[in-house]
Amino acid sequence: MDLHDLTFLVVGATFAVYIGIAIWARAGSTKEFYVAGGGIKSWQNGMATGADWMSAASFISMAGLIAFKGYDASVYLMGWTGGYVLLAMLLAPYLRKFGKFTVPEFIGDRFYSQGARLTAVGCLITASITYVIGQMKGIGVAFSRFLEVDFTTGLFIGMGIVFIYAVLGGMKGITYTQIAQYVVLIFAYTVPAIFISLNLTDSVLPQIGLGSAMNDGSGTFMLDRLNQTVTDLGFASYTIQQGSTMNMFMLTLSLMIGTAGLPHVIVRFFTVPKVADARSSAGWALFFIALLYTTAPAVGAMARYNLTTTIQNGEVGVVEANIEYAERPQWFKNWEKTGLLKFEDKNGDGRIQYYNDKNKEFAAKAEAEWGWKGNEMVKIDRDIMVLANPEIAQLPNWVIALVAAGGLAAALSTAAGLLLAISSSISHDLLKSVFMPNISEKSELMAGRVAMSGAILVAGYLGMNPPGFAAQVVALAFGLAASSIFPALMMGIFYKRSNNIGAVAGMLVGILSTLIYIFMYKGWFFVPGTASLPDNPANWFLGISPGSFGALGALLNFVTNYVVSNMTAPPPEHIQQLVEDIRIPRGSGEATGH
Amino acid sequence: MTQKNEDAGVAYWKANLSLLKLCLAIWFFCSYVLGIFFVDAMNTMSLGGYPLGFWFAQQGSIYIFLFLIVFYSIRMGQIDRKFGMDEEE
Numbered sequence: 001m002d003l004h005d006l007t008f009l010v011v012g013a014t015f016a017v018y019i020g021i022a023i024w025a026r027a028g029s030t031k032e033f034y035v036a037g038g039g040i041k042s043w044q045n046g047m048a049t050g051a052d053w054m055s056a057a058s059f060i061s062m063a064g065l066i067a068f069k070g071y072d073a074s075v076y077l078m079g080w081t082g083g084y085v086l087l088a089m090l091l092a093p094y095l096r097k098f099g100k101f102t103v104p105e106f107i108g109d110r111f112y113s114q115g116a117r118l119t120a121v122g123c124l125i126t127a128s129i130t131y132v133i134g135q136m137k138g139i140g141v142a143f144s145r146f147l148e149v150d151f152t153t154g155l156f157i158g159m160g161i162v163f164i165y166a167v168l169g170g171m172k173g174i175t176y177t178q179i180a181q182y183v184v185l186i187f188a189y190t191v192p193a194i195f196i197s198l199n200l201t202d203s204v205l206p207q208i209g210l211g212s213a214m215n216d217g218s219g220t221f222m223l224d225r226l227n228q229t230v231t232d233l234g235f236a237s238y239t240i241q242q243g244s245t246m247n248m249f250m251l252t253l254s255l256m257i258g259t260a261g262l263p264h265v266i267v268r269f270f271t272v273p274k275v276a277d278a279r280s281s282a283g284w285a286l287f288f289i290a291l292l293y294t295t296a297p298a299v300g301a302m303a304r305y306n307l308t309t310t311i312q313n314g315e316v317g318v319v320e321a322n323i324e325y326a327e328r329p330q331w332f333k334n335w336e337k338t339g340l341l342k343f344e345d346k347n348g349d350g351r352i353q354y355y356n357d358k359n360k361e362f363a364a365k366a367e368a369e370w371g372w373k374g375n376e377m378v379k380i381d382r383d384i385m386v387l388a389n390p391e392i393a394q395l396p397n398w399v400i401a402l403v404a405a406g407g408l409a410a411a412l413s414t415a416a417g418l419l420l421a422i423s424s425s426i427s428h429d430l431l432k433s434v435f436m437p438n439i440s441e442k443s444e445l446m447a448g449r450v451a452m453s454g455a456i457l458v459a460g461y462l463g464m465n466p467p468g469f470a471a472q473v474v475a476l477a478f479g480l481a482a483s484s485i486f487p488a489l490m491m492g493i494f495y496k497r498s499n500n501i502g503a504v505a506g507m508l509v510g511i512l513s514t515l516i517y518i519f520m521y522k523g524w525f526f527v528p529g530t531a532s533l534p535d536n537p538a539n540w541f542l543g544i545s546p547g548s549f550g551a552l553g554a555l556l557n558f559v560t561n562y563v564v565s566n567m568t569a570p571p572p573e574h575i576q577q578l579v580e581d582i583r584i585p586r587g588s589g590e591a592t593g594h
Numbered sequence: 595m596t597q598k599n600e601d602a603g604v605a606y607w608k609a610n611l612s613l614l615k616l617c618l619a620i621w622f623f624c625s626y627v628l629g630i631f632f633v634d635a636m637n638t639m640s641l642g643g644y645p646l647g648f649w650f651a652q653q654g655s656i657y658i659f660l661f662l663i664v665f666y667s668i669r670m671g672q673i674d675r676k677f678g679m680d681e682e683e
Contacts, residue, residue: 066652071633071648071651071652074629074630074648074651074652077651077652077655077656078625078629078651078655078656081655081656081659082621082625082655082659084659084663085617085618085621085659085662085663088663088666088667089614089617089618089663089666090614093670207653208642210643210644211641211642211643211644211649212642212643213643221642221643222643223643223644223645223648224643239637239645239648240634240637241633241634245630245631248630249626249630249631252625252626252630253626274681275681276667276670276671276674276680276681279663279666279667279670279671280667282663282667283660283663283664283667286659286660286663287660290656290657290659290660293656294653294656294657297652297653580603583603583607583610584603584606584679585674585679585680585681586678586679586680586681587681588681
């Protein structure tokens with residue numbers, strides 16, 4: 001069976017499993033749907049959270065960024081795992097004790113104000129839509145490769161599938177479906193990594209393989225060899241920091257607090273049976289996430305090594321060491337069809353020269369000594385690396401098919417979850433609770449679907465020309481969540497004096513400052529070509545990139561909340577009592593309905 | 595709430611906060627200090643084929659985060675019971 005048919009078979013089979021489970025475990029009532037049944041164990045909840053959490057950004061995009069940025073991409077690894085520490089210690093147990101189902105509900109009650117609730121809804125929708133734009137990019141990449149069409153066509157088909165997937169009731173938040181998705185996803189990620197680790201080193205575990213010696217008898221360590229390979233072509237060293245320390249610090253912090261402020265993750269902790277389970281669920285979630293996150297550095301490094309040595313398969317400068325374009329491997333041709341990989345024969349020798357022509361010194365040497373006229377790999381989209389990785393390493397077809405299924409599972413589960421979060425905040429938190437209290441259940445459902453369709457169209461349109469690679473766009477979403485939701489929640493729990501006006505002012509200052517900063521460099525409302533300033537370190541305020549600003553936005557939020565709260569009337573007695581109450585686990589009871 | 599309960603509540607919250615401070619200090623140290631601020635100095639040492647700072651940034655900090663949550667979760671369970679704040683079965 002050829003690769004094409006096999007991929008369809010594997011993807012089809014995994015979808016059949018998800019649908020089968022969804023039908024088998026169909027939620028009987030609205031409440032059952034939200035809490036996914038009281039009998040869910042911590043580890044099961046953790047696994048489902050992992051599937052919900054690990055999206056196209058984690059699965060498809062992150063290792064690609066690591067491959068090309070090396071050490072500097074550590075921000076994503078630390079940022080997207082360290083946030084669970086904050087979540088487990090600062091938010092989850094208290095929100096569980098509070099015992100409602102959505103983040104705006106908590107904010108509305110704790111700050112005794114519809115205004116605060118509406119502000120929270122606005123922040124939540126802004127962050128979620130940005131997040132979905134990043135997912136759309138990943139979905140477009142996965143579908144374009146899978147169906148062998150160009151990126152835009154792949155994106156349109158992906159949008160259609162996401163729509164059906166999210167609207168199909170049974171697929172929403174059912175824990176068992178997500179457990180199945182997690183299993184597919186982690187299997188698809190780790191199996192090729194193990195194969196490749198065994199190809200290059202003698203270690204089965206990629207986590208160990210990356211720190212081991214190559215198995216070609218040279219005794220050279222994997223990372224030393226990689227550093228050598230890339231610096232020989234004029235690229236920056238893989239393991240050494242290139243960007244500014246300040247920006248790395250801010251970006252990591254922004255991703256961490258954004259993780260703890262993202263509504264679709266927090267919601268999972270509202271639904272565990274007990275407060276103690278909220279703490280341990282966060283641990284389980286991080287355990288299942290760490291399986292992928294500790295594998296990703298090996299995937300990235302080994303993909304970079306295999307890609308580079310496929311094109312440059314011998315000593316730099318020797319003519320035969322550059323692969324002939326006519327003899328390029330099949331994966332190269334497949335990715336050329338998507339338009340995400342492009343070659344241009346600048347010196348007309350029919351061979352591929354892949355090197356860093358922005359390194360002036362090296363480029364001059366390459367031209368004078370070897371007649372190289374510029375880097376001929378004019379486009380290597382970072383987001384293709386994970387999907388192309390098993391093909392580059394010449395792994396068996398079933399592994400390649402499995403990776404496609406895993407990528408789709410990751411992208412679809414998260415996109416669907418987020419779209420549901422968007423649609424429920426519009427139909428439930430906005431319409432039903434504030435503007436149209438008498439709306440019928442049917443109209444509420446309808447409004448939710450309309451909102452969802454709108455969100456897919458907006459995100460799909462912006463996903464065609466996204467303001468960065470999938471993981472970078474998702475990082476912007478984290479900045480927005482970090483600057484708005486997290487500080488409001490934390491002040492609500494840890495600072496009794498924080499009041500309604502302080503919370504609203506804080507959230508507004510946080511999200512607006514971050515949003516404006518991002519729009520200035522990435523284009524207003526992410527429309528391409530509308531940026532006010534060029535997006536490079538020289539123009540950034542204090543050298544802080546748009547993706548890192550969320551940490552500063554969060555700080556502004558905290559300070560505004562504190563100052564404004566102290567200048568205005570303290571919260572009423574019953575609110576202070578509420579804060580006392582959520583701080584202790586005793587008497588948690590079940591999460592209650594709306 | 596009676597006076598006794600209130601005192602227990604205050605002591606419980608204090609115990610929680612000091613555990614939090616300890617955990618967050620470790621959280622900050624292993625990721626930001628070892629993985630970012632002092633990465634160059636750390637990279638002069640190595641762990642197998644990994645430069646040590648690079649290892650903390652891409653592997654070690656994740657393991658430590660996991661350990662921290664487990665540790666916090668167990669310690670908090672003990673504190674809950676000590677102050678009688680745990681959930682009734």
